[in-house]
Amino acid sequence: MTSPAPDNVLGDWHETVLRVRYSETDKMGIVYYANYLIWFEIGRTEYCRARGLSYRDMETNDDTFLVVAESYCRYKAPAYYDDEILIRTRITELRKRSLRFGYEILRVRDSQIISEGETGHVVTDGDGRVRSFPEGYAQRLLAPPIHKPQGEPVPTQISPE
Amino acid sequence: MTSPAPDNVLGDWHETVLRVRYSETDKMGIVYYANYLIWFEIGRTEYCRARGLSYRDMETNDDTFLVVAESYCRYKAPAYYDDEILIRTRITELRKRSLRFGYEILRVRDSQIISEGETGHVVTDGDGRVRSFPEGYAQRLLAPPIHKPQGEPVPTQISPE
Amino acid sequence: MTSPAPDNVLGDWHETVLRVRYSETDKMGIVYYANYLIWFEIGRTEYCRARGLSYRDMETNDDTFLVVAESYCRYKAPAYYDDEILIRTRITELRKRSLRFGYEILRVRDSQIISEGETGHVVTDGDGRVRSFPEGYAQRLLAPPIHKPQGEPVPTQISPE
Amino acid sequence: MTSPAPDNVLGDWHETVLRVRYSETDKMGIVYYANYLIWFEIGRTEYCRARGLSYRDMETNDDTFLVVAESYCRYKAPAYYDDEILIRTRITELRKRSLRFGYEILRVRDSQIISEGETGHVVTDGDGRVRSFPEGYAQRLLAPPIHKPQGEPVPTQISPE
Numbered sequence: 001m002t003s004p005a006p007d008n009v010l011g012d013w014h015e016t017v018l019r020v021r022y023s024e025t026d027k028m029g030i031v032y033y034a035n036y037l038i039w040f041e042i043g044r045t046e047y048c049r050a051r052g053l054s055y056r057d058m059e060t061n062d063d064t065f066l067v068v069a070e071s072y073c074r075y076k077a078p079a080y081y082d083d084e085i086l087i088r089t090r091i092t093e094l095r096k097r098s099l100r101f102g103y104e105i106l107r108v109r110d111s112q113i114i115s116e117g118e119t120g121h122v123v124t125d126g127d128g129r130v131r132s133f134p135e136g137y138a139q140r141l142l143a144p145p146i147h148k149p150q151g152e153p154v155p156t157q158i159s160p161e
Numbered sequence: 162m163t164s165p166a167p168d169n170v171l172g173d174w175h176e177t178v179l180r181v182r183y184s185e186t187d188k189m190g191i192v193y194y195a196n197y198l199i200w201f202e203i204g205r206t207e208y209c210r211a212r213g214l215s216y217r218d219m220e221t222n223d224d225t226f227l228v229v230a231e232s233y234c235r236y237k238a239p240a241y242y243d244d245e246i247l248i249r250t251r252i253t254e255l256r257k258r259s260l261r262f263g264y265e266i267l268r269v270r271d272s273q274i275i276s277e278g279e280t281g282h283v284v285t286d287g288d289g290r291v292r293s294f295p296e297g298y299a300q301r302l303l304a305p306p307i308h309k310p311q312g313e314p315v316p317t318q319i320s321p322e
Numbered sequence: 323m324t325s326p327a328p329d330n331v332l333g334d335w336h337e338t339v340l341r342v343r344y345s346e347t348d349k350m351g352i353v354y355y356a357n358y359l360i361w362f363e364i365g366r367t368e369y370c371r372a373r374g375l376s377y378r379d380m381e382t383n384d385d386t387f388l389v390v391a392e393s394y395c396r397y398k399a400p401a402y403y404d405d406e407i408l409i410r411t412r413i414t415e416l417r418k419r420s421l422r423f424g425y426e427i428l429r430v431r432d433s434q435i436i437s438e439g440e441t442g443h444v445v446t447d448g449d450g451r452v453r454s455f456p457e458g459y460a461q462r463l464l465a466p467p468i469h470k471p472q473g474e475p476v477p478t479q480i481s482p483e
Numbered sequence: 484m485t486s487p488a489p490d491n492v493l494g495d496w497h498e499t500v501l502r503v504r505y506s507e508t509d510k511m512g513i514v515y516y517a518n519y520l521i522w523f524e525i526g527r528t529e530y531c532r533a534r535g536l537s538y539r540d541m542e543t544n545d546d547t548f549l550v551v552a553e554s555y556c557r558y559k560a561p562a563y564y565d566d567e568i569l570i571r572t573r574i575t576e577l578r579k580r581s582l583r584f585g586y587e588i589l590r591v592r593d594s595q596i597i598s599e600g601e602t603g604h605v606v607t608d609g610d611g612r613v614r615s616f617p618e619g620y621a622q623r624l625l626a627p628p629i630h631k632p633q634g635e636p637v638p639t640q641i642s643p644e
Contacts, residue, residue: 022206022216023199023354027347027403033551034345034520038184041517045183045243055183056243068516073554078611081349082206082217128561184517186510188564193506194390195363198356229355233394239450242510289400344528344538345521360506367505367565377505378565404528404539 010094010142014047016087017108020079030078036115037071040103043089044119047101050145053137062134063125066099070120077107077114084108091141096132097123099141173305175208177248178269181240191239197276198232201264204250205280208262211306214298223295224286227260231281238268238275245269252302257293258284260302334466336369338409339430342401352400358437359393362425365411366441369423372467375459384456385447388421392442399429399436406430413463418454419445421463495627497530499570500591503562513561519598520554523586526572527602530584533628536620545617546608549582553603560590560597567591574624579615580606582624 018039026032044066045055058064079085086106093100098121105115125131133141179200187193205227206216219225240246247267254261259282266276286292294302340361348354366388367377380386401407408428415422420443427437447453455463501522509515527549528538541547562568569589576583581604588598608614616624 021199022202022348023356025349026344027349027351028548028550029349032345033554034517034524037517037520038182041183054243056241065511067511068558070558071516071554071556075550075552075554080217082215183509184515187505188508188510188512189387189389190510194393195356195359195506198359202356226350228350229397231394231396232355233392235392236390343521344524360504363505376565378563402539404537 010091012144013088013090013104014043014050014145016043016046016089018042018085018087020081020083020085022081025081030080033073033075036073036075036105036117037119039085039087039105040071040073040089040101040117040119043087043103044101046087047089047091048141051140051143052146053140059126064131064134064137065124065126065128066121067124067128068119069098069122071117072119073115073117075115077112079105079107079114092118094138094141097130099123174249174251174265175204175211175306177204177207177250179203179246179248181242181244181246183242186242191241194234194236197234197236197266197278198280200246200248200266201232201234201250201262201278201280204248204264205262207248208250208252209302212301212304213307214301220287225292225295225298226285226287226289227282228285228289229280230259230283232278233280234276234278236276238273240266240268240275253279255299255302258291260284335410335412335426336365336372336467338365338368338411340364340407340409342403342405342407344403347403352402355395355397358395358397358427358439359441361407361409361427362393362395362411362423362439362441365409365425366423368409369411369413370463373462373465374468375462381448386453386456386459387446387448387450388443389446389450390441391420391444393439394441395437395439397437399434401427401429401436414440416460416463419452421445496571496573496587497526497533497628499526499529499572501525501568501570503564503566503568505564508564513563516556516558519556519558519588519600520602522568522570522588523554523556523572523584523600523602526570526586527584529570530572530574531624534623534626535629536623542609547614547617547620548607548609548611549604550607550611551602552581552605554600555602556598556600558598560595562588562590562597575601576603577621577624580613582606 020031024031024035048055048058055066058066084107086108088104088106090102091099092102100118100120103117103119104113105117106113123131123133181192185192185196209216209219216227219227245268247269249265249267251263252260253263261279261281264276264278264280265274266278267274284292284294342353346353346357370377370380377388380388406429408430410426410428412424413421414424422440422442425437425439425441426435427439428435445453445455503514507514507518531538531541538549541549567590569591571587571589573585574582575585583601583603586598586600586602587596588600589596606614606616
């Protein structure tokens with residue numbers, strides 16, 4: 001699952017799958033370009049969860065917000081309604097008061113990379129003041145994922161009997 | 162999974178789980194009210210898929226569109242970022258050229274029903290002309306779900322090794 | 323501007339114009355159905371502003387939130403990218419701790435009503451507890467619009483010289 | 484309105500004003516980061532319209548699509564619900580089969596630049612094949628805006644009498 005890490009890559013790739021929603025398409029028949037940034041956010045959330053860090057608790061309990069300072073996305077091929085999409089997420093830079101995530105978006109059916117991106121974040125408190133990561137965050141963010149996650153994986157479909 | 166069907170209920174409930182996205186919240190800290198209609202659409206799509214009907218193929222191969230004619234939603238309790246949400250979907254009326262879906266939205270952690278809704282649809286072709294359902298659709302829409310779905314269920318998280 | 327008021331109509335129609343965004347369309351080439359609820363919200367905001375009530379200040383200064391309890395929309399004809407859209411908004415019911423808005427959505431070019439809807443709201447404080455409207459709100463909400471609004475109207479296009 | 488053009492700037496800045504929607508905010512109380520890309524799209528549309536080019540007609544009549552190949556956004560300060568926002572748009576590069584737009588997003592009340600960005604586009608036909616701009620497009624895209632636009636400016640509020 002994890003590819004050999006290039007020099008600038010700190011964390012392992014985390015992989016999350018979702019399905020394209022009708023609402024995410026536009027009149028061109030493909031996914032509207034702003035929605036990739038929403039998928040990046042899902043990638044970040046799941047990257048953290050896999051390391052035992054709930055981004056919700058980060059905000060609520062630890063007064064730690066990852067405010068977006070920069071976003072970049074390259075669009076290489078379109079995504080269509082109902083496509084299964086794989087979001088690959090990793091940390092590409094980690095400092096005391098900032099971090100960067102890198103992303104690859106693939107179509108599951110043909111493993112084609114349809115988009116690549118990056119976001120830069122500043123660590124702030126709830127009032128928007130820059131702060132350092134709480135104790136222990138850096139280690140957990142860079143640690144390999146926890147093999148048995150506490151939270152259940154979320155299927156998008158439950159087969160009724 | 163399926164509850165005893167009330168008289169006006171034709172199909173079984175179908176259940177789909179998703180997780181609230183950061184982008185779906187608003188400044189009140191809860192899910193913005195228009196997003197429930199997006200969740201209803203996901204419920205419809207998965208209801209059909211569980212019966213072997215891909216809504217994408219319905220449009221592309223069978224020139225059959227379920228244009229929304231009406232939507233109704235009652236909001237009973239808020240949903241929060243990162244909540245796991247259960248969408249329950251069933252058909253409440255099925256005619257030659259129209260159908261209605263009913264929905265219940267629950268929070269997974271406490272099984273509370275946070276919203277209920279309904280949508281009414283007219284069957285059209287790609288040019289917006291009203292048409293009848295293609296042969297065999299009605300039976301499939303009202304049939305119980307297929308136990309071994311052809312498509313894989315979509316997890317939202319894959320644990321890397 | 324105001325049509326003869328039916329019995330259940332309390333306030334005058336307020337009219338707001340906007341233009342359909344590319345992001346609001348879907349693969350069917352028309353405006354996605356959830357977006358009408360966003361337009362309703364714009365209608366409410368501008369209805370209040372025209373009566374000297376900023377909904378932002380209502381929340382921030384008066385701890386008064388209009389939580390949505392119900393939404394209904396009937397879709398009669400599609401809206402397309404770049405269409406100019408007229409949102410007509412009025413209050414259809416006003417009580418101590420709740421109110422209802424009614425809406426009509428028209429295409430400007432042919433004055434066709436493409437959608438009609440209604441939303442029901444409960445008045446709460448910032449913690450979600452039901453409360454009464456602050457002193458004076460009811461009168462202002464039902465008053466005719468102020469003829470010279472304090473805030474400038476917002477053009478969507480400024481011609482540079 | 485137009486600032487002295489740096490060397491890499493081809494067209495004049497075009498300015499469009501909009502107001503932040505409730506739906507555009509997130510639980511942090513500020514505009515969600517993906518929505519800036521929607522504002523960029525509005526900037527592009529209005530930049531073209533001011534030069535007599537309807538992007539809708541471009542697609543429908545001239546089979547010319549500006550597919551997004553890249554997006555970049557730097558977020559410098561937050562935007563809040565109901566803020567008036569100024570979108571400044573210009574062309575930063577124009578080639579036979581591609582172009583780039585640059586953007587600045589300002590808060591109207593204090594003229595602060597809250598975001599800057601850029602998008603790169605490839606010219607395609609409706610089937611996604613790369614093509615050249617139709618005859619005359621380049622000249623019109625780089626021309627100064629037409630002083631009396633054929634289309635009416637779109638106010639977001641009409642004061643009823």
